[in-house]
Amino acid sequence: MRRLRVGILDLVSNGPAHGMYSRLMNANLASIMPQVIGVWCEEAGHDVRLVCYTGFENLDDELPSDTDLLFIGAFSESAQLAYAISNRYRQRGVVTVLGGPHARCYPEDAVNYFDYVLGFTDKALLNDVLGECMPHRPVGVAVSAARQPVELPGVQARWKFIAQTLEKAPTIKIIPMLASLGCPYTCSFCIDSTVDYQTLGADQIRDDLRFLLTKMKRPRIGWHDPNFGVRFDETLGAIEDAVPPGRVDFIAESSLSLLSEARLPRLQKNGFKALLPGIESWFSLNNKSRSGKLDGMEKVRQVSDHVNMVLRHVPYVQTNFVLGLDCDEGPEPFELTKRFLDLTPGAFPGYSLLSAFGRAAPLNLEFQRAGRVLPFPHHFLNNNLAMNVKPKNYSWSGFYERVVDLTQYTFSWPAIAKRAIANKSTIPRMMNVVRAVSSEGFGRMAYYQRVRELLDRDRTVREYFDGESDALPGFYTDRVRHDLGPFWNDLPRGGLRHDQNAYAHAEATQELSTIGVRTVAPAPAPALAN
Template sequence: MDFAYQLFITKQYASITPQAISVWCRKQGHETFYATYYGRGRPHRLLPTDLDVVFISCYTQVSHLAYALAKLYRRAGVRTVIGGPHAKAFPVDCLRFFDLVVRECDPELVADILSGQFDPGTVISAGRPFDDVPTVEERMPEIRASAFFWGRKPLLLSAVPMLASMGCPYRCDFCIDWNSTYRPLPADRLEADLRYLARHLPNRLIVFHDPNFAVKFDQVFETLEAQPPGERPPYIIESSLTVLRGDRPRRLKETNCAMVAPGVESWTDYSNKAGVGRTGGTAKVERVAAHFAQLAENVPYLQANFMFGLDTDQGDEPVELTKRFMDLAPFAYPTINIPVPFGGTPLHDELTATGRILATMPFNFYYAPYLVTTIKHYDPITYYGKLIELYTHAASPAMLRRRLRTTSNRVIGYVHRARTAGFRSDIASFRRILGMLRSDPQFLAFHEGRTATLPEFYRRVNERMLGRYAELLTPTDRTPDLSPAEPPPHRLGKTGQR
C-alpha cells in the first residue's frame, strides 16, 4: 500500500520551480540533469556524481534528507544550492549544510549562481518571484522524469503541473504565501500550454499549483473556455470559496474541473476566504456547507481544508462544528491540519515570541501526526483526544457509506475508501502518541514545554526516517537553528529590482 501511494500519488508532487531552473540552465548551454525523489530507492543515485553545481528543493518534512545529500555532494567538491519552501522558511538552518540558500529566484539569479558570483555561506534572493514560467513544452523532459513511468509512459494518475498565477491576496498567518503579491500570469502562455497538451497529451490531468486559483476569475476562465469542449483536459485547483461564487461553479463544470480544494480553515476566523463576511459558528457551517453542495453539483470531487489548534480554537465547539459540517457535506472530504510554525510567517513569529515552539524538535516532525508547538487553549492530552474524535467521525463506517452514496464515479469511490483507510491509520498514530503522553512523564513534559530534552521516541523515529543516511547527521545537525534571517541581498535585473 505504501509503495503504491508513493508511486501514484507522492510521485506527482513535483513542483514547477525546480523544473523551471532546469530549463533555464539548459537554455544557457549547460548540461542539465533533473530528478525527483518520492520515497523509493536511494536519492544520491538519481544524479551523476561529477556535477559542478547541484540545486536541491524540498519542503521542511524531508529537509534532513536534503541536508545529508548536501554533505555527500560537498565531499565530492560539488557546489550546493538549496531553494524551495524549506529554504524560504528556514534559511539560517540551511546555511549549515549548503553553500547558497535561495529565497526567491529568476533566470538572472540562476545565471549568476552558475557563474560563481556569490560567496559560499550566503542567503540570496531575486527581488521578487519569477513571472516567466517555462511552457509545458519546454518542461517536457522534466515532466517525463517526474510524472511518467520510468520517464517514458504516463501513469494512470500522471499529472502535468501548471501555473496560471503567482502569489495570494489573502494574509493567512500560518501560510508561507501570506505576504506574497497576487499576479496573474500571461493568458497567452496558458493558452499555448493548453493547445500543446491537447495535441500531445490529450485528456491528461492538470494540477494547477496556484496558491489561490483564478482570483482574476473571468480572465483565467475565458482562456479555459476558449478551448474546444472536446479538448478541455481535467484539472485540479485550490481556491477560496469567495472566488467560487455565483455562476462560477457551472463554469468549473463546463471547463472539466475534476477537483476543488477550498480552504475553510476555521469556524471563527478567516471568514473572508469563505465568503461569509463576519459570520462565524453554526451560521458559518450552514452557509459553507450550502456552498459546497452547490460545488458538488458541478465538480466530481471536493476537499475541505481545516486547521485545528489555532489560537481561536477552544473548548468543544470547533470539534462539534467540524463534525456538523461533515454531516451536512459528506461529499466533501475533510483534511484536518495541525498548525505548523513555518519560518517567515506571523504564526512562527508569534509562537517564537511567546516561547511556544518546541525548539529541539527535528524538522522531520513538522507535519501530522506530530505536534511541534504548545496549543494555546488545549493541553497535549486534550488536544490529541479531540483530534481522535474528529478523525474517528470522519472515518466512521457510517460516514464512508454516506460518502459512497453521494457518487456513482467508481474512481472517486476508491479514493473515498483509500482516504478513509488513511484516516484510520492516522487515528492509530494519534492514539500511540496519546498513550505516551498519558504514561510517560518526560514525554508529557516535553510537549508541555517544561523540558527541551528530546524524547527517545522521536530520536528513534528520526533514525528510521533517515535510514542509511542517519550516520551523516549528528544530533546537533538534527536540532533546528530557528534564528531569524537577515534580509538577503537582491539582484538587479534589466528592468529594475528583481
C-alpha cells in the same frame, strides 16, 4: 562561464518510500520550480540532470558521479533528507544549493548544510550562483531576489522534465501548471499571504494547453496556484480559448469565496474535476468562505450548503481545516466540524495541525516572541506529524484528545460508507475510500492516539511538549531514523536540531541583513563571505 554538470533533485518524499499509494501518486507531487531551474540552467549553457525523488530511486544511479552543482528543492518535511543528501555530495566535492519552501522558511538553519540557500529565485539570481559556483563552508550564503519572478517557463519549455517525471506515475498522471503566484488574501498563517499576487499571463496558459493537447489524449492538470481563479474570467477565458470542453481535466485549490453559484457551471463545463477550498475555522477567516459575520453553527450550515452546491458541479471536493488556531476554544470547534461532516458527506476533510514554518508567515514572529514554538525537527513539520505551536486555549492532552475523537469520527466505517454513497462518480468514491483506510486516515488516527498515550505515559514526551526539555524524545528520533533509512548515516551532526526562534532572534539582532536580498558575486570576482 564554465560549462557545469548540474544535478537537480526535487524531493517529493522525505525518505525511501514503500507503499502502493506512494508508488501511484508521488511523481504527481513534483514541483514546478526545480523544472524551471532546469530550463534556466540549460539556457545558460549547462548540462542538466533532473531527478524527481519519489522515494524509490537510487540516487547514486540517477545522478552523474561528476556533478559539479547540485540543486535540491524541498519542503520542510524533507529537510533532514535534504541535509543528508547535501552532506553526502559535499563530501564528494559537489557544491550544493537549497531552494523551495524550506529554504524560504529556515534559511538560518539551512546555511549550515548548503553552500547556497535561495529565497525568491529569478533567472538573474540563478545565473549569479552558476557563475560563482563555489563552496561556502562551514556556513553557506543565503540569497534572495527581491520578489518572485514575473515570468516562468511554461509547460512546453519544461516538457522534457515533466515527461520524464510522469513516466514514474503508472496510472494517474498529473501535469503541474501555474496561472498565478501569491495570493491577495491575508490568512496570517500562510506562506503565500505575503507574496504579491500576480498572474503569469493568459497567452502562456493558452499556448501550454494547446501544446499539451498534442502530447496527451486527455491531459489531467493540477494547478499549483495557491488560490486558483482570483482573476476568474481571464483564466477561464484562456482555458476556453484553447481547450474544447471535455478534453482536459483540472484540479485546483481555490477559496470558497471564488466558487460562486454563477461560476460553478463554467468550471464544470471546462472539466474541473477536483477542488480544494479552505474553510480553516468556524470562528475566523470568514472572507475566504463568503460567510460574512456568521460564525459557529450558522457558518457550518452556510458553508455546508455552499460545498454541497459545489459538489453538484464538481465530483471531488476536499475541504481544508486548521486545528488549534488561537480563535478556537473548548469542544465546539471540533463538534462543529463533525456537524459539517454530517451535513456534507460528499466532501473529504483535510485536517492540518497549526504549524509555524520559520519565516513563512508574519504570525510566526508572534508565536516565536511568545515562546510558543517547539523545536520539533523539520521532518515532522507536514501539518500532521507534529504541531509545533503550543495551543493557546487547550492543554496538549486535551487538544490531542479532541483531534483523536475528530479523526475517529471522520474515518469511522459509517462515515466512510456515507461518503462513498454521497460520491456519485467512481474515481472520487474510490479515492476517498483509499485515503480513509490508508496512512492518511487510519494511519493518522493511530498516530494521534499514540501521541495522546505518550503524553500520559512518557515523561520525556510530556516535558518536550511543555517546553521544559529540548531533548528530542526517543519516539521521534526513532521515527526519523526509520524514515530516512540509509540516509540516516549521512545526516550531519546536529541536523535534527534547529533554533525554532531564529526568525525572532534575527529580527531582534538585525541579523536579517545576512539573510536578506543580496546577489552572489559572479566569477571571477571574489566570493562573498557570509
